[in-house]
Amino acid sequence: MINGREAPVPGDARVSLLDFLREHLELHGTKKGCNQGACGACTVLVDGERVLSCLALAVQYEGREVTTIEGLGTDGGLHPLQQAFIDHDGFQCGYCTPGQICSAVGMIEELRRGVPSYVTDDLAVTDLGFGHDELRERMSGNLCRCGAYNGIVDAITDVYGEHGT
Amino acid sequence: MIELTYSRAADVDDAVRTAADGRGRYLGGGTNLVDLMRETVETPSALVDVTGLSREIAPTAGGGLMIGAAARNTAVAEHEAVRSGYPMLARAIVAGASAQIRNMATVGGNLLQRTRCTYFYDTDGSRCNKRNPGEGCDAIEGFNRMHAILGASSACVATHPSDMCVALAALDAVVHLRSLSGERTVDLCDLHRLPDDRPDVETVLEPGELITAVTLPAPNPAERSTYRKVRDRSSYAFALVSVAAAVELDGDVVAGARLALGGVAPKPWRARRAEEALRGRPATEATFLRAADAELADARPLAGNAFKVELARRTLVAVLGHLTEGGRP
Numbered sequence: 001m002i003n004g005r006e007a008p009v010p011g012d013a014r015v016s017l018l019d020f021l022r023e024h025l026e027l028h029g030t031k032k033g034c035n036q037g038a039c040g041a042c043t044v045l046v047d048g049e050r051v052l053s054c055l056a057l058a059v060q061y062e063g064r065e066v067t068t069i070e071g072l073g074t075d076g077g078l079h080p081l082q083q084a085f086i087d088h089d090g091f092q093c094g095y096c097t098p099g100q101i102c103s104a105v106g107m108i109e110e111l112r113r114g115v116p117s118y119v120t121d122d123l124a125v126t127d128l129g130f131g132h133d134e135l136r137e138r139m140s141g142n143l144c145r146c147g148a149y150n151g152i153v154d155a156i157t158d159v160y161g162e163h164g165t
Numbered sequence: 166m167i168e169l170t171y172s173r174a175a176d177v178d179d180a181v182r183t184a185a186d187g188r189g190r191y192l193g194g195g196t197n198l199v200d201l202m203r204e205t206v207e208t209p210s211a212l213v214d215v216t217g218l219s220r221e222i223a224p225t226a227g228g229g230l231m232i233g234a235a236a237r238n239t240a241v242a243e244h245e246a247v248r249s250g251y252p253m254l255a256r257a258i259v260a261g262a263s264a265q266i267r268n269m270a271t272v273g274g275n276l277l278q279r280t281r282c283t284y285f286y287d288t289d290g291s292r293c294n295k296r297n298p299g300e301g302c303d304a305i306e307g308f309n310r311m312h313a314i315l316g317a318s319s320a321c322v323a324t325h326p327s328d329m330c331v332a333l334a335a336l337d338a339v340v341h342l343r344s345l346s347g348e349r350t351v352d353l354c355d356l357h358r359l360p361d362d363r364p365d366v367e368t369v370l371e372p373g374e375l376i377t378a379v380t381l382p383a384p385n386p387a388e389r390s391t392y393r394k395v396r397d398r399s400s401y402a403f404a405l406v407s408v409a410a411a412v413e414l415d416g417d418v419v420a421g422a423r424l425a426l427g428g429v430a431p432k433p434w435r436a437r438r439a440e441e442a443l444r445g446r447p448a449t450e451a452t453f454l455r456a457a458d459a460e461l462a463d464a465r466p467l468a469g470n471a472f473k474v475e476l477a478r479r480t481l482v483a484v485l486g487h488l489t490e491g492g493r494p
Contacts, residue, residue: 013171140400141263
């Protein structure tokens, strides 16, 4: 299932989830950056968890619910994060943005669940709060070569800051 | 085109039967294998998906913990029993890769991930004894800043990239294996081989043998432990040096220590010489320095990574200092 629609998996096991989305289903919102798991541009949500579609084989995800940027917002009906990225200049060229937004949606669920990060001081605490350092560490898998990080952090904080956890 | 089949293993028996001919590869999260296949470093004819096998995390009869090989890295790091009983392991996991990759990667796959030596991946332009035994190693005279200072050979100087394995080495983890010939266990510290003249043979696994679980002995409540990673940027980078350490004090004396180093060797490096140098000695910086020097006495740095010897020494001393001073590690 891709964005709530049935999609038959490719016959060739080599096809990555990323290429399946872009080349087979013509969902071009998900971007191919490094194609080797180093940049995060291809981040999508699978059953609500963020993953890298470039390192995922499409055939492995049969029966799972995949959500791409096209499934989060529509023309005239932007996801709150999309609007916040516009409001806070959370991008310049925009290439990493779909991955940043899908990643942030997955990130906030991890934070609510209490998943620790490298900067979590006390592993016994699961009510982690929405700190600047936590946010930056948790989003470190998404690179932005334009360097719009401050705007990205502001956008995510704008949407989730008060109700983040 | 290379033929490639894909199947989902229904259970462990099904998995080892399907992969018994040795030409297939077990597929976990794919975070390393997919990349290796794309670069044609790996060219399996069959993928046997084992992500549907046990991902259970459960206490063992002896007060330890069993972690199913299909458990995702995130699931291990967030598990209450890991956070409370094995904080070093939780910290090592969240020090590795990115959240997206940790959501995909399995424990079994993490153990069997291959080096990130760039010459190993450069199938078109570089010689590599790990890819093509006997053809030579371009890293030894090349850019070797990230490479090994301990345990390497004249054939290969690549490092093992895992953070999780470094903690598992210090925690005396046991790896459970299954093949058509039955079950067996191997200590994590004995799972990976040193390269010697066969860097292509990285573990003691037999062809077709499957990792089914990792078990940890009961935690020692008297130990303080942590994992510290030093890298080129503050997040999402492989280790230059990492230290997994657990220390038990008896007054001002080190009653015992379990130490392992990452980023410096072809395998997770259990630092037994340093442990021996600490045992029964006063918990002072002089002791810690002696222990670090004992471990690093055999270090053989390359042209580009001599800094790692001093970095490993200082990181080890700093971690031991934190663990024995009562401050937060």
